[in-house]
Amino acid sequence: MEKQWMKVIALSAVPVDDVTAVNAGGQELAIYGVGGEVFATDNICTHGHARLCDGFLDGHEIECPLHQGKFDVRSGKAMCEPLTSDIRTYPVKVEDGCVFVEL
Template identity: 55%
Template sequence: MTAPQGTWHEACALDAVKEGEPLGLEIAGAQLAIYRVGADFFATGNICSHAEAMLSDGLLDGYEIECPLHNGRFDIRSGEALTSPVEIDIPTYPVRIEGDRLQVYLPGE
């Protein structure tokens, strides 16, 4: 049995992702939020698992994104639900830098 294959997708220019300002994107039909913390980049699903708000509209504080509706928080490194009312983790995706562009790996394609 082999692991499901995925694909690297072009996400955006590195300078499109500002420190502390989540960027919402749709890539290959998936709603993603892209984050920059210092020199590091992260990608998660963009939909809150509690009330389907766009996390890219939320507040990024360090490695935590706060949902704009009910203030639940997720760790952008692991997708872990950290505070009430969120209880279900969000997906995270590997990222890589190619030149001045950011790419995101989406599984199962």
């Protein structure tokens, strides 16, 4: 299946230095606003079945609300125990006041 850009949220609805959830293409994504940039990852932690949008965003790291594992929202890299698997990230672009994610 070919990847395509999908409009997921208005840029004005992206929280500043925080995270929100969106549904796009049949999957739930976490959308992060960090320092004027926007990032997107899967919304479910790879360790426990917790929604990352319910976690705590500190700079570029999202902390899972269940076991306090942290991911870098730029790369998806698992930063500490108990995480053993990275999280999937998605390319993001902003056009005409809207955030698009490549799915």
